Amino acid sequence: MITQSDQVLSTIEERISEVLVSRGKTAEVLDYIKLGRGKMLRPLLVVLTVELCDGELDSSVVDTAAGVELVHTASLIHDDVIDDGVTRRGLDTVHRRHGTSVAVLAGDFLFASAFHLFSKVPNSGVLSIMTSVIQVMCTGEINQLLNPALDETNYWTWAYQKTACLLGGCCRLGAIITNQDRQKGAVLQEFGECIGLAFQLTDDVLDYRGHNDKMGKKRGTDFKSRVWTLPTIRAYQQGLIPFTWYDGDFEVIQNVLEKEGILDEVWGLAEGYVNRAVGIIDQFPNSRAGDDIIDLSRAILTREL
Numbered sequence: 001m002i003t004q005s006d007q008v009l010s011t012i013e014e015r016i017s018e019v020l021v022s023r024g025k026t027a028e029v030l031d032y033i034k035l036g037r038g039k040m041l042r043p044l045l046v047v048l049t050v051e052l053c054d055g056e057l058d059s060s061v062v063d064t065a066a067g068v069e070l071v072h073t074a075s076l077i078h079d080d081v082i083d084d085g086v087t088r089r090g091l092d093t094v095h096r097r098h099g100t101s102v103a104v105l106a107g108d109f110l111f112a113s114a115f116h117l118f119s120k121v122p123n124s125g126v127l128s129i130m131t132s133v134i135q136v137m138c139t140g141e142i143n144q145l146l147n148p149a150l151d152e153t154n155y156w157t158w159a160y161q162k163t164a165c166l167l168g169g170c171c172r173l174g175a176i177i178t179n180q181d182r183q184k185g186a187v188l189q190e191f192g193e194c195i196g197l198a199f200q201l202t203d204d205v206l207d208y209r210g211h212n213d214k215m216g217k218k219r220g221t222d223f224k225s226r227v228w229t230l231p232t233i234r235a236y237q238q239g240l241i242p243f244t245w246y247d248g249d250f251e252v253i254q255n256v257l258e259k260e261g262i263l264d265e266v267w268g269l270a271e272g273y274v275n276r277a278v279g280i281i282d283q284f285p286n287s288r289a290g291d292d293i294i295d296l297s298r299a300i301l302t303r304e305l
Helices: 004-019 024-035 041-052 059-083 094-098 100-119 125-146 152-177 182-209 230-237 250-259 262-281 288-299
Strands: none
Touching: 004 041, 004 059, 004 100, 024 094, 024 100, 041 059, 041 152, 041 182, 041 288, 059 094, 059 100, 059 125, 059 152, 094 100, 100 125, 125 152, 152 182, 152 230, 182 230, 182 250, 182 262, 182 288, 230 250, 230 262, 250 262, 262 288
């Protein structure tokens, strides 16, 4: 059954295609980026939170949702450059296909296209929120490069900056577009941050036990990039792996994390954040949008997104 949300998502994809146009070789690069269609989680959060607040799914929603997907895609392109990622969404990463300089500029093109869309939305709060979100995301990546998170306190800061702040921002946009009060906006932002942290935690675990076709990236990517995620941080703190764990064999580290229950422990934290997110939505009146958001939240734990 095709829902109104599904129809709007189709319109959002069309809007993205409309703005990602150019001439010459640039057009080829943009067309390649469009081949790697994502799961549209962030646009869907915008749409569903607007519906949850009894808002109309008009052109402002479409432009806002398309913009957040462009921001997300741009950040992935830049992340792949930094991490020298090989594949993304089943395709060669942009920098592997077209070169690093082109990938950086293509990401910039997407950011500019996103802000073009945000500027068309009458409510200036959309532009304000997304500007702040991108600043937080960039701050997190810079700090991670210069001073990687090696303990839990810094990990949680990084996880918020990398993943949770954008998802929280998407949900707050639903309240802003529908002119809700600050309290409701804060509640929806908290919901988004909860599922963002759950998503990051499951991503950490799936790097050691996931399937490539579900993750959109190769298993072991974080290991290869020497990224300290919560499983490796906890294992190191418990004396289970050495500080230079990344110089070892992937299968050996994977076996330690699995055998010692570290992966199950971290997955349990993700379940806790999903349950907290569901509890937030349960505070709203019953609606189809609310049911869809709860289903989406629980799908994080199966990665059926």
